[in-house]
Amino acid sequence: GESVGLHLPTLSVQEGDNSIINCAYSNSASDYFIWYKQESGKGPQFIIDIRSNMDKRQGQRVTVLLNKTVKHLSLQIAATQPGDSAVYFCAEKRDFGNEKLTFGTGTRLTIIP
Amino acid sequence: DAGVIQSPRHEVTEMGQEVTLRCKPISGHDYLFWYRQTMMRGLELLIYFNNNVPIDDSGMPEDRFSAKMPNASFSTLKIQPSEPRDSAVYFCASRLAGANTGELFFGEGSRLTVL
Numbered sequence: 529g530e531s532v533g534l535h536l537p538t539l540s541v542q543e544g545d546n547s548i549i550n551c552a553y554s555n556s557a558s559d560y561f562i563w564y565k566q567e568s569g570k571g572p573q574f575i576i577d578i579r580s581n582m583d584k585r586q587g588q589r590v591t592v593l594l595n596k597t598v599k600h601l602s603l604q605i606a607a608t609q610p611g612d613s614a615v616y617f618c619a620e621k622r623d624f625g626n627e628k629l630t631f632g633t634g635t636r637l638t639i640i641p
Numbered sequence: 642d643a644g645v646i647q648s649p650r651h652e653v654t655e656m657g658q659e660v661t662l663r664c665k666p667i668s669g670h671d672y673l674f675w676y677r678q679t680m681m682r683g684l685e686l687l688i689y690f691n692n693n694v695p696i697d698d699s700g701m702p703e704d705r706f707s708a709k710m711p712n713a714s715f716s717t718l719k720i721q722p723s724e725p726r727d728s729a730v731y732f733c734a735s736r737l738a739g740a741n742t743g744e745l746f747f748g749e750g751s752r753l754t755v756l
Contacts, residue, residue, distance in 0.1 A: 560742075560743040562743040562744070569749075570750075571734070571747030571749050571750050572684070572747050574743075574744040574745065574746075621743050627674075627689055627736075628686055629743065629745060633683045
């Protein structure tokens, strides 16, 4: 069935280093892939998204890579800071009137000072 | 600029009681979503509305759950009767139609504990 999953449930990174969070998806019909960050006690917060016709998109300190051949999505965070500690979710949705966003299970990123 | 506002933030109730969760979306947003988050099942979409009309309620667990959106600035999610397995964090989110992005704006959530 359709699923959006994550390779690793936890990830620890030294402050200042770069981190990479990975996500596998199975629905080749997805049009949008989105990364959300959720801090403890808060709702998910949008980080960055990418359309299926792109393979890379950059934001501030973040880069999302999409490999449709192997149905893989990754979020790279450069020069990590303590405030980056959170759970990161990948999500997918289809375009054209379907607003359902399907979330993966999440990866907990811990930045070590 | 106010974000999505949910109430109550925390609710503890006993099995069998009625629970009503409330949401005020961001002004001007056309879509409103109710999600449930648990450790076991992650974030699940329960229902979403477009212009106050329910579009997809296939995620609503059972008849004990109901959601309404009487106007563009208010929605409720009701559980009657509540059961311990309904314990979760319930999130409301909204977005603007036509926005060329997958971004949803989430509230802070309502943590429900059913004893």
